[in-house]
Amino acid sequence: MPVQQTPASADRRTEILKSAAAAFRRRGYHGASVDEIASALAMTKGNLYYYFRNKEEILFACHEYSLDILVTLLDEVRVEGLPPDQQLRKLVLAFVHLILDELHGTALTLDLQALSPPLLRKVIARRDAVDRGLRRLLQQGMDDGLFAPGDPKMIAFAMMGAVNWIAKWYDPAGPMTSQAIGESFADYLIGGLRRGGLPDSGPPAPAR
Protein backbone atom coordinates (compact mmCIF):
# COMPACT_ATOMS: atom_id res chain seq x y z
CA MET A 1 0.00 0.00 0.00
CA PRO A 2 2.85 2.47 -0.04
CA VAL A 3 2.25 2.41 -3.75
CA GLN A 4 -1.29 3.75 -3.50
CA GLN A 5 -1.94 7.47 -2.99
CA THR A 6 -5.02 9.60 -3.16
CA PRO A 7 -7.55 8.59 -5.83
CA ALA A 8 -6.92 11.87 -7.63
CA SER A 9 -3.25 11.19 -8.19
CA ALA A 10 -3.79 7.52 -8.99
CA ASP A 11 -4.62 8.38 -12.61
CA ARG A 12 -1.55 10.53 -12.83
CA ARG A 13 0.57 7.71 -11.51
CA THR A 14 -0.63 5.27 -14.13
CA GLU A 15 -0.17 7.88 -16.84
CA ILE A 16 3.42 8.15 -15.74
CA LEU A 17 3.75 4.39 -15.68
CA LYS A 18 2.55 4.09 -19.26
CA SER A 19 4.93 6.74 -20.46
CA ALA A 20 7.78 5.20 -18.50
CA ALA A 21 7.02 1.72 -19.76
CA ALA A 22 7.09 2.97 -23.33
CA ALA A 23 10.39 4.73 -22.76
CA PHE A 24 11.93 1.76 -20.99
CA ARG A 25 10.85 -0.52 -23.78
CA ARG A 26 12.33 1.68 -26.49
CA ARG A 27 15.63 2.57 -24.85
CA GLY A 28 16.03 0.29 -21.85
CA TYR A 29 15.95 1.37 -18.24
CA HIS A 30 19.31 3.10 -18.21
CA GLY A 31 18.86 4.48 -21.68
CA ALA A 32 15.58 6.22 -20.94
CA SER A 33 15.89 9.51 -19.11
CA VAL A 34 13.51 10.77 -16.48
CA ASP A 35 13.11 13.92 -18.51
CA GLU A 36 12.06 11.87 -21.52
CA ILE A 37 9.33 10.20 -19.50
CA ALA A 38 8.08 13.53 -18.19
CA SER A 39 8.23 15.38 -21.50
CA ALA A 40 5.99 12.83 -23.14
CA LEU A 41 3.33 13.86 -20.65
CA ALA A 42 4.04 17.58 -21.02
CA MET A 43 5.26 17.83 -17.46
CA THR A 44 8.62 18.64 -15.94
CA LYS A 45 10.84 15.95 -14.59
CA GLY A 46 10.85 17.50 -11.15
CA ASN A 47 7.16 16.83 -10.97
CA LEU A 48 7.69 13.09 -11.30
CA TYR A 49 9.28 13.13 -7.89
CA TYR A 50 6.01 14.18 -6.40
CA TYR A 51 4.55 10.82 -7.44
CA PHE A 52 7.55 8.53 -7.20
CA ARG A 53 10.52 8.52 -4.90
CA ASN A 54 12.96 7.81 -7.71
CA LYS A 55 13.43 6.22 -11.09
CA GLU A 56 13.81 2.75 -9.69
CA GLU A 57 10.44 2.93 -8.01
CA ILE A 58 8.89 3.72 -11.38
CA LEU A 59 10.44 0.62 -12.89
CA PHE A 60 9.29 -1.44 -9.96
CA ALA A 61 5.74 -0.12 -10.32
CA CYS A 62 5.80 -1.06 -14.02
CA HIS A 63 6.68 -4.61 -13.11
CA GLU A 64 4.02 -4.75 -10.44
CA TYR A 65 1.45 -3.44 -12.86
CA SER A 66 2.18 -6.13 -15.45
CA LEU A 67 2.37 -8.87 -12.87
CA ASP A 68 -0.95 -7.87 -11.33
CA ILE A 69 -2.68 -8.34 -14.64
CA LEU A 70 -0.83 -11.55 -15.41
CA VAL A 71 -1.68 -13.15 -12.09
CA THR A 72 -5.30 -12.11 -12.42
CA LEU A 73 -5.36 -13.70 -15.86
CA LEU A 74 -4.06 -16.99 -14.55
CA ASP A 75 -6.59 -17.03 -11.73
CA GLU A 76 -9.50 -16.20 -13.98
CA VAL A 77 -8.68 -18.98 -16.38
CA ARG A 78 -8.16 -21.47 -13.60
CA VAL A 79 -11.50 -21.01 -11.89
CA GLU A 80 -13.31 -21.81 -15.10
CA GLY A 81 -12.22 -25.38 -14.66
CA LEU A 82 -11.77 -26.10 -18.36
CA PRO A 83 -9.49 -28.90 -19.49
CA PRO A 84 -5.80 -27.91 -19.49
CA ASP A 85 -5.47 -27.52 -23.24
CA GLN A 86 -8.35 -25.10 -23.43
CA GLN A 87 -7.10 -23.22 -20.40
CA LEU A 88 -3.71 -22.95 -22.05
CA ARG A 89 -5.19 -21.69 -25.26
CA LYS A 90 -7.14 -19.02 -23.45
CA LEU A 91 -4.05 -18.04 -21.56
CA VAL A 92 -1.90 -17.65 -24.65
CA LEU A 93 -4.56 -15.64 -26.43
CA ALA A 94 -5.09 -13.38 -23.45
CA PHE A 95 -1.40 -13.01 -22.83
CA VAL A 96 -0.63 -11.99 -26.39
CA HIS A 97 -3.53 -9.57 -26.34
CA LEU A 98 -2.32 -8.15 -23.04
CA ILE A 99 1.23 -7.62 -24.19
CA LEU A 100 0.40 -6.13 -27.55
CA ASP A 101 -2.76 -4.11 -26.99
CA GLU A 102 -2.55 -3.08 -23.38
CA LEU A 103 1.08 -3.03 -22.36
CA HIS A 104 2.25 -2.10 -25.86
CA GLY A 105 5.13 -4.49 -25.80
CA THR A 106 6.14 -4.03 -22.23
CA ALA A 107 5.62 -7.16 -20.19
CA LEU A 108 8.48 -9.12 -18.79
CA THR A 109 11.00 -7.66 -21.19
CA LEU A 110 11.80 -4.76 -18.88
CA ASP A 111 15.17 -4.73 -17.21
CA LEU A 112 15.11 -6.79 -14.07
CA GLN A 113 18.70 -6.37 -13.00
CA ALA A 114 18.27 -2.63 -12.72
CA LEU A 115 16.24 -3.15 -9.56
CA SER A 116 17.98 -3.19 -6.21
CA PRO A 117 18.07 -6.58 -4.49
CA PRO A 118 15.04 -6.09 -2.22
CA LEU A 119 12.73 -5.02 -5.02
CA LEU A 120 14.29 -7.52 -7.38
CA ARG A 121 13.40 -10.33 -5.02
CA LYS A 122 9.78 -9.26 -4.85
CA VAL A 123 9.39 -9.17 -8.61
CA ILE A 124 11.16 -12.47 -9.12
CA ALA A 125 8.99 -14.13 -6.49
CA ARG A 126 5.83 -13.11 -8.30
CA ARG A 127 7.20 -14.02 -11.70
CA ASP A 128 8.08 -17.43 -10.36
CA ALA A 129 4.54 -17.83 -9.10
CA VAL A 130 3.29 -17.24 -12.64
CA ASP A 131 5.78 -19.79 -13.91
CA ARG A 132 4.60 -22.35 -11.39
CA GLY A 133 0.99 -21.83 -12.40
CA LEU A 134 1.87 -22.48 -16.00
CA ARG A 135 3.91 -25.55 -15.14
CA ARG A 136 1.12 -26.97 -13.05
CA LEU A 137 -1.23 -26.62 -15.98
CA LEU A 138 1.22 -28.40 -18.26
CA GLN A 139 1.79 -31.19 -15.76
CA GLN A 140 -1.93 -31.65 -15.38
CA GLY A 141 -2.35 -31.93 -19.13
CA MET A 142 0.38 -34.55 -19.28
CA ASP A 143 -1.13 -36.52 -16.42
CA ASP A 144 -4.47 -36.42 -18.17
CA GLY A 145 -2.87 -37.80 -21.28
CA LEU A 146 -3.75 -34.71 -23.30
CA PHE A 147 -0.13 -33.72 -23.79
CA ALA A 148 2.85 -35.80 -24.73
CA PRO A 149 5.23 -36.28 -21.81
CA GLY A 150 8.01 -33.75 -21.38
CA ASP A 151 9.59 -31.38 -18.91
CA PRO A 152 6.94 -28.85 -17.86
CA LYS A 153 9.62 -26.46 -16.69
CA MET A 154 11.36 -26.34 -20.03
CA ILE A 155 8.11 -26.11 -21.95
CA ALA A 156 6.84 -23.31 -19.75
CA PHE A 157 10.06 -21.40 -20.36
CA ALA A 158 9.77 -21.99 -24.08
CA MET A 159 6.20 -20.72 -24.15
CA MET A 160 6.97 -17.64 -22.09
CA GLY A 161 9.96 -16.92 -24.27
CA ALA A 162 8.01 -17.19 -27.48
CA VAL A 163 5.30 -14.88 -26.21
CA ASN A 164 7.53 -12.32 -24.54
CA TRP A 165 9.69 -12.14 -27.63
CA ILE A 166 6.75 -10.88 -29.66
CA ALA A 167 7.36 -7.42 -28.26
CA LYS A 168 10.72 -7.40 -30.00
CA TRP A 169 9.41 -7.68 -33.51
CA TYR A 170 5.79 -6.60 -33.39
CA ASP A 171 4.95 -3.64 -35.51
CA PRO A 172 1.45 -2.21 -34.95
CA ALA A 173 1.50 -0.94 -38.53
CA GLY A 174 2.35 -4.42 -39.82
CA PRO A 175 -0.03 -6.74 -41.62
CA MET A 176 -0.88 -8.92 -38.63
CA THR A 177 -3.42 -8.05 -35.98
CA SER A 178 -2.69 -8.97 -32.41
CA GLN A 179 -5.61 -11.37 -32.61
CA ALA A 180 -4.11 -13.22 -35.56
CA ILE A 181 -0.74 -13.40 -33.86
CA GLY A 182 -2.33 -14.79 -30.74
CA GLU A 183 -4.10 -17.53 -32.65
CA SER A 184 -1.03 -18.46 -34.64
CA PHE A 185 0.95 -18.74 -31.45
CA ALA A 186 -1.74 -20.69 -29.64
CA ASP A 187 -2.00 -23.09 -32.57
CA TYR A 188 1.71 -23.70 -32.64
CA LEU A 189 2.53 -23.65 -28.96
CA ILE A 190 -0.36 -25.87 -27.97
CA GLY A 191 -1.20 -27.80 -31.07
CA GLY A 192 2.39 -28.45 -31.90
CA LEU A 193 4.06 -28.53 -35.23
CA ARG A 194 3.75 -32.15 -36.22
CA ARG A 195 0.77 -33.76 -37.72
CA GLY A 196 -1.74 -34.96 -35.20
CA GLY A 197 -5.33 -34.06 -34.30
CA LEU A 198 -6.10 -30.40 -33.80
CA PRO A 199 -9.13 -30.86 -31.52
CA ASP A 200 -10.39 -27.47 -30.46
CA SER A 201 -8.73 -24.70 -32.39
CA GLY A 202 -10.39 -22.49 -34.94
CA PRO A 203 -9.48 -22.37 -38.65
CA PRO A 204 -5.78 -22.90 -39.32
CA ALA A 205 -5.68 -19.53 -41.14
CA PRO A 206 -2.13 -19.36 -42.52
CA ALA A 207 -2.46 -15.55 -42.69
CA ARG A 208 0.74 -15.14 -44.70
Added chain:
Amino acid sequence: MPVQQTPASADRRTEILKSAAAAFRRRGYHGASVDEIASALAMTKGNLYYYFRNKEEILFACHEYSLDILVTLLDEVRVEGLPPDQQLRKLVLAFVHLILDELHGTALTLDLQALSPPLLRKVIARRDAVDRGLRRLLQQGMDDGLFAPGDPKMIAFAMMGAVNWIAKWYDPAGPMTSQAIGESFADYLIGGLRRGGLPDSGPPAPAR
Protein backbone atom coordinates in the same frame (compact mmCIF):
# COMPACT_ATOMS: atom_id res chain seq x y z
CA MET B 1 36.92 -4.89 -43.38
CA PRO B 2 37.27 -1.78 -41.30
CA VAL B 3 36.63 -4.15 -38.43
CA GLN B 4 39.75 -6.23 -38.98
CA GLN B 5 43.13 -5.05 -37.68
CA THR B 6 46.49 -6.67 -37.34
CA PRO B 7 46.45 -10.38 -36.40
CA ALA B 8 48.16 -9.56 -33.11
CA SER B 9 45.41 -7.30 -31.90
CA ALA B 10 42.65 -9.56 -33.17
CA ASP B 11 42.82 -11.66 -30.01
CA ARG B 12 42.67 -8.56 -27.91
CA ARG B 13 39.62 -7.38 -29.78
CA THR B 14 37.72 -10.57 -29.18
CA GLU B 15 38.73 -10.54 -25.53
CA ILE B 16 37.18 -7.12 -25.30
CA LEU B 17 34.11 -8.33 -27.13
CA LYS B 18 33.58 -11.17 -24.67
CA SER B 19 33.93 -8.89 -21.71
CA ALA B 20 31.65 -6.30 -23.27
CA ALA B 21 29.05 -8.89 -24.20
CA ALA B 22 28.98 -10.14 -20.61
CA ALA B 23 28.61 -6.61 -19.28
CA PHE B 24 25.92 -5.71 -21.81
CA ARG B 25 24.01 -8.83 -20.95
CA ARG B 26 24.12 -8.19 -17.22
CA ARG B 27 23.34 -4.48 -17.19
CA GLY B 28 22.20 -3.55 -20.66
CA TYR B 29 24.09 -1.39 -23.12
CA HIS B 30 23.52 1.90 -21.35
CA GLY B 31 23.87 0.35 -17.91
CA ALA B 32 27.30 -1.11 -18.58
CA SER B 33 30.16 1.34 -18.37
CA VAL B 34 33.23 1.31 -20.57
CA ASP B 35 35.32 1.23 -17.43
CA GLU B 36 33.52 -1.90 -16.28
CA ILE B 37 34.34 -3.65 -19.54
CA ALA B 38 37.99 -2.66 -19.30
CA SER B 39 38.44 -3.47 -15.62
CA ALA B 40 37.29 -7.04 -16.16
CA LEU B 41 40.30 -7.42 -18.45
CA ALA B 42 42.66 -5.59 -16.11
CA MET B 43 43.12 -2.79 -18.57
CA THR B 44 42.25 0.88 -18.45
CA LYS B 45 39.24 2.22 -20.27
CA GLY B 46 41.37 4.57 -22.30
CA ASN B 47 43.02 1.55 -23.84
CA LEU B 48 39.74 0.32 -25.28
CA TYR B 49 39.79 3.29 -27.61
CA TYR B 50 42.88 1.95 -29.23
CA TYR B 51 40.89 -1.05 -30.46
CA PHE B 52 37.46 0.49 -30.96
CA ARG B 53 36.38 3.91 -32.00
CA ASN B 54 33.68 4.14 -29.38
CA LYS B 55 31.25 2.16 -27.26
CA GLU B 56 28.73 1.81 -30.03
CA GLU B 57 31.28 0.12 -32.27
CA ILE B 58 31.85 -2.46 -29.54
CA LEU B 59 28.15 -3.24 -29.42
CA PHE B 60 28.04 -3.48 -33.18
CA ALA B 61 30.98 -5.86 -33.21
CA CYS B 62 29.20 -8.03 -30.64
CA HIS B 63 26.21 -8.30 -32.91
CA GLU B 64 28.36 -9.07 -35.90
CA TYR B 65 30.19 -11.75 -33.98
CA SER B 66 26.99 -13.53 -33.01
CA LEU B 67 25.49 -13.17 -36.44
CA ASP B 68 28.58 -14.57 -38.12
CA ILE B 69 28.30 -17.76 -36.13
CA LEU B 70 24.56 -17.98 -36.60
CA VAL B 71 24.73 -17.60 -40.34
CA THR B 72 27.51 -20.16 -40.56
CA LEU B 73 25.36 -22.54 -38.55
CA LEU B 74 22.46 -22.18 -40.92
CA ASP B 75 24.64 -22.74 -43.95
CA GLU B 76 26.34 -25.79 -42.49
CA VAL B 77 23.07 -27.46 -41.69
CA ARG B 78 21.60 -26.62 -45.06
CA VAL B 79 24.35 -28.17 -47.16
CA GLU B 80 23.91 -31.51 -45.43
CA GLY B 81 20.63 -31.86 -47.26
CA LEU B 82 18.78 -33.63 -44.47
CA PRO B 83 15.00 -33.55 -44.32
CA PRO B 84 13.65 -30.32 -42.78
CA ASP B 85 12.72 -31.78 -39.41
CA GLN B 86 16.19 -33.16 -38.86
CA GLN B 87 17.76 -29.94 -40.07
CA LEU B 88 15.58 -28.03 -37.64
CA ARG B 89 16.51 -30.29 -34.78
CA LYS B 90 20.20 -29.84 -35.47
CA LEU B 91 19.69 -26.12 -35.68
CA VAL B 92 17.91 -25.85 -32.37
CA LEU B 93 20.49 -28.01 -30.63
CA ALA B 94 23.36 -26.03 -32.08
CA PHE B 95 21.70 -22.72 -31.39
CA VAL B 96 21.06 -23.51 -27.74
CA HIS B 97 24.61 -24.76 -27.39
CA LEU B 98 25.92 -21.64 -29.04
CA ILE B 99 23.97 -19.25 -26.84
CA LEU B 100 24.68 -21.00 -23.56
CA ASP B 101 28.19 -22.36 -23.89
CA GLU B 102 29.85 -19.98 -26.28
CA LEU B 103 28.10 -16.66 -26.09
CA HIS B 104 27.19 -17.11 -22.44
CA GLY B 105 23.70 -15.82 -22.87
CA THR B 106 24.44 -13.06 -25.30
CA ALA B 107 22.91 -13.67 -28.66
CA LEU B 108 20.14 -11.52 -30.02
CA THR B 109 19.14 -10.20 -26.65
CA LEU B 110 21.55 -7.29 -26.84
CA ASP B 111 20.11 -3.85 -27.26
CA LEU B 112 19.45 -3.13 -30.89
CA GLN B 113 18.01 0.33 -30.57
CA ALA B 114 21.21 1.60 -29.02
CA LEU B 115 22.83 1.43 -32.44
CA SER B 116 22.74 4.42 -34.71
CA PRO B 117 20.55 4.02 -37.81
CA PRO B 118 23.29 3.03 -40.28
CA LEU B 119 24.68 0.25 -38.07
CA LEU B 120 21.21 -0.70 -36.96
CA ARG B 121 20.20 -1.31 -40.54
CA LYS B 122 23.14 -3.61 -41.16
CA VAL B 123 22.39 -5.75 -38.14
CA ILE B 124 18.70 -5.94 -38.88
CA ALA B 125 19.39 -6.95 -42.46
CA ARG B 126 21.49 -9.89 -41.35
CA ARG B 127 19.06 -10.89 -38.63
CA ASP B 128 16.30 -10.89 -41.20
CA ALA B 129 18.37 -13.15 -43.40
CA VAL B 130 18.57 -15.65 -40.57
CA ASP B 131 14.82 -15.37 -40.11
CA ARG B 132 14.23 -16.03 -43.77
CA GLY B 133 16.43 -19.12 -43.67
CA LEU B 134 14.41 -20.49 -40.82
CA ARG B 135 11.12 -19.70 -42.50
CA ARG B 136 12.21 -21.38 -45.69
CA LEU B 137 13.01 -24.51 -43.76
CA LEU B 138 9.59 -24.48 -42.12
CA GLN B 139 7.83 -23.89 -45.40
CA GLN B 140 9.70 -26.75 -46.98
CA GLY B 141 8.67 -29.05 -44.14
CA MET B 142 5.06 -28.08 -44.59
CA ASP B 143 5.21 -28.58 -48.32
CA ASP B 144 6.73 -32.00 -47.76
CA GLY B 145 3.86 -32.86 -45.44
CA LEU B 146 6.18 -33.35 -42.49
CA PHE B 147 4.74 -30.41 -40.58
CA ALA B 148 1.16 -29.37 -40.02
CA PRO B 149 0.24 -26.28 -42.01
CA GLY B 150 0.72 -22.94 -40.33
CA ASP B 151 2.31 -19.54 -40.74
CA PRO B 152 6.08 -20.04 -41.08
CA LYS B 153 6.70 -16.45 -40.12
CA MET B 154 4.90 -16.72 -36.81
CA ILE B 155 6.38 -20.10 -36.03
CA ALA B 156 9.87 -18.88 -36.77
CA PHE B 157 9.34 -15.95 -34.44
CA ALA B 158 8.04 -18.26 -31.75
CA MET B 159 11.02 -20.55 -32.06
CA MET B 160 13.52 -17.72 -31.99
CA GLY B 161 11.78 -16.22 -29.00
CA ALA B 162 11.80 -19.44 -27.05
CA VAL B 163 15.48 -20.00 -27.71
CA ASN B 164 16.63 -16.43 -27.17
CA TRP B 165 14.68 -16.24 -23.95
CA ILE B 166 16.79 -19.03 -22.47
CA ALA B 167 19.48 -16.50 -21.71
CA LYS B 168 17.08 -14.75 -19.35
CA TRP B 169 16.64 -17.66 -16.97
CA TYR B 170 19.60 -19.94 -17.54
CA ASP B 171 21.79 -20.51 -14.52
CA PRO B 172 25.04 -22.38 -15.25
CA ALA B 173 25.00 -23.62 -11.66
CA GLY B 174 21.47 -24.97 -12.11
CA PRO B 175 20.56 -28.63 -12.47
CA MET B 176 20.19 -28.62 -16.25
CA THR B 177 23.05 -28.92 -18.68
CA SER B 178 22.91 -26.92 -21.85
CA GLN B 179 22.69 -30.22 -23.70
CA ALA B 180 19.57 -31.28 -21.79
CA ILE B 181 17.96 -27.89 -22.34
CA GLY B 182 18.67 -28.12 -26.04
CA GLU B 183 17.04 -31.51 -26.34
CA SER B 184 14.01 -30.51 -24.32
CA PHE B 185 13.56 -27.48 -26.53
CA ALA B 186 14.08 -29.42 -29.71
CA ASP B 187 11.57 -32.03 -28.60
CA TYR B 188 8.95 -29.44 -27.79
CA LEU B 189 9.54 -26.95 -30.57
CA ILE B 190 9.78 -29.57 -33.29
CA GLY B 191 7.92 -32.54 -31.96
CA GLY B 192 5.12 -30.46 -30.60
CA LEU B 193 3.18 -30.84 -27.47
CA ARG B 194 0.29 -33.02 -28.55
CA ARG B 195 0.40 -36.71 -28.91
CA GLY B 196 1.61 -37.89 -32.24
CA GLY B 197 4.63 -39.76 -33.58
CA LEU B 198 8.03 -38.60 -32.39
CA PRO B 199 10.03 -39.93 -35.35
CA ASP B 200 13.64 -39.08 -34.87
CA SER B 201 14.26 -37.69 -31.41
CA GLY B 202 16.24 -39.39 -28.72
CA PRO B 203 14.83 -40.47 -25.35
CA PRO B 204 12.09 -38.16 -24.01
CA ALA B 205 14.16 -37.66 -20.82
CA PRO B 206 11.90 -35.56 -18.56
CA ALA B 207 15.02 -34.41 -16.68
CA ARG B 208 12.99 -32.76 -13.88
Added chain:
DNA sequence: CGCCGCTTTGAACGCTCGTTCAACGCTGTG
Protein backbone atom coordinates in the same frame (compact mmCIF):
# COMPACT_ATOMS: atom_id res chain seq x y z
C1' DC C 1 73.10 0.98 -27.03
C1' DG C 2 69.56 3.77 -29.53
C1' DC C 3 65.89 4.16 -32.28
C1' DC C 4 61.02 3.20 -33.71
C1' DG C 5 56.43 1.65 -33.80
C1' DC C 6 52.96 -0.55 -31.31
C1' DT C 7 50.55 -0.58 -26.96
C1' DT C 8 49.16 1.34 -22.56
C1' DT C 9 48.47 4.80 -19.17
C1' DG C 10 46.10 8.21 -16.34
C1' DA C 11 44.51 12.52 -16.00
C1' DA C 12 41.37 15.81 -17.75
C1' DC C 13 37.20 17.61 -20.15
C1' DG C 14 32.42 18.15 -21.10
C1' DC C 15 28.16 16.55 -21.06
C1' DT C 16 24.14 14.18 -19.46
C1' DC C 17 21.30 12.64 -16.07
C1' DG C 18 19.00 11.65 -11.44
C1' DT C 19 17.72 14.09 -7.61
C1' DT C 20 16.64 18.07 -4.48
C1' DC C 21 14.28 22.08 -3.08
C1' DA C 22 12.53 26.60 -2.22
C1' DA C 23 9.23 29.24 -4.40
C1' DC C 24 5.04 29.73 -7.04
C1' DG C 25 0.09 29.10 -8.97
C1' DC C 26 -4.31 27.43 -8.52
C1' DT C 27 -8.62 26.09 -6.38
C1' DG C 28 -11.91 25.63 -3.08
C1' DT C 29 -13.31 26.90 1.74
C1' DG C 30 -14.41 29.96 5.74
Added chain:
DNA sequence: CACAGCGTTGAACGAGCGTTCAAAGCGGCG
Protein backbone atom coordinates in the same frame (compact mmCIF):
# COMPACT_ATOMS: atom_id res chain seq x y z
C1' DC D 1 -10.55 38.61 0.61
C1' DA D 2 -7.32 35.62 3.20
C1' DC D 3 -5.84 31.24 3.90
C1' DA D 4 -4.32 26.47 3.15
C1' DG D 5 -3.04 22.52 0.54
C1' DC D 6 -1.97 20.16 -3.34
C1' DG D 7 0.31 20.14 -7.53
C1' DT D 8 3.87 22.19 -10.28
C1' DT D 9 7.93 24.64 -11.65
C1' DG D 10 12.67 25.55 -12.95
C1' DA D 11 17.00 26.19 -11.52
C1' DA D 12 20.83 24.13 -9.33
C1' DC D 13 23.86 20.33 -7.65
C1' DG D 14 26.84 16.56 -7.88
C1' DA D 15 28.09 12.33 -9.62
C1' DG D 16 29.13 9.27 -13.34
C1' DC D 17 30.13 8.45 -17.82
C1' DG D 18 32.14 8.43 -22.73
C1' DT D 19 35.81 10.29 -24.97
C1' DT D 20 40.41 12.56 -25.88
C1' DC D 21 45.26 13.03 -25.70
C1' DA D 22 49.95 13.87 -24.60
C1' DA D 23 53.20 11.23 -22.53
C1' DA D 24 55.23 6.99 -21.02
C1' DG D 25 56.38 1.91 -21.44
C1' DC D 26 58.02 -1.87 -24.06
C1' DG D 27 60.09 -5.01 -27.36
C1' DG D 28 62.76 -6.02 -31.28
C1' DC D 29 65.99 -4.64 -34.94
C1' DG D 30 70.10 -2.29 -36.74
